[in-house]
Amino acid sequence: MSEDVVTIQRTKLSLINASRSMALMLDKLRSIDATEMGNIRNIVKNIDVESDGIENEKALELIQEIRDVDVFNFDQEVVELIKNIESSQATLDNYISAFKRLV
Numbered sequence: 001m002s003e004d005v006v007t008i009q010r011t012k013l014s015l016i017n018a019s020r021s022m023a024l025m026l027d028k029l030r031s032i033d034a035t036e037m038g039n040i041r042n043i044v045k046n047i048d049v050e051s052d053g054i055e056n057e058k059a060l061e062l063i064q065e066i067r068d069v070d071v072f073n074f075d076q077e078v079v080e081l082i083k084n085i086e087s088s089q090a091t092l093d094n095y096i097s098a099f100k101r102l103v
Contacts, residue, residue, distance in 0.1 A: 005103050012099035015092055022089040029082050 051063045 008099060008102050012096060015096045015099065019089055019092050019096065022085050022092070026082060026085055029078060032078070
């Protein structure tokens with residue numbers, strides 16, 4: 001019986017460690033998301049500013065094509081990953097609570 005309690009405690013601690021690791025992953029992803037997306041927004045602003053000084057029609061067409069295809073809209077994948085990790089972490093927290101009730 002006591003061996004069972006020890007095994008359950010170790011499993012619970014492993015789940016808690018996994019939850020903490022997920023929290024760390026979320027912090028890193030949010031940091032990357034905010035920093036990198038800020039950088040991308042600045043690049044897009046610079047392209048807009050630069051395009052005001054461009055007279056070459058072909059270059060202006062290419063810039064417009066870039067805007068139309070929304071080349072710089074790739075943050076959704078990071079947002080989805082963050083949501084998935086948060087959901088997994090919530091589920092994991094439920095299991096941790098269940099293990100706590102066992103001992």
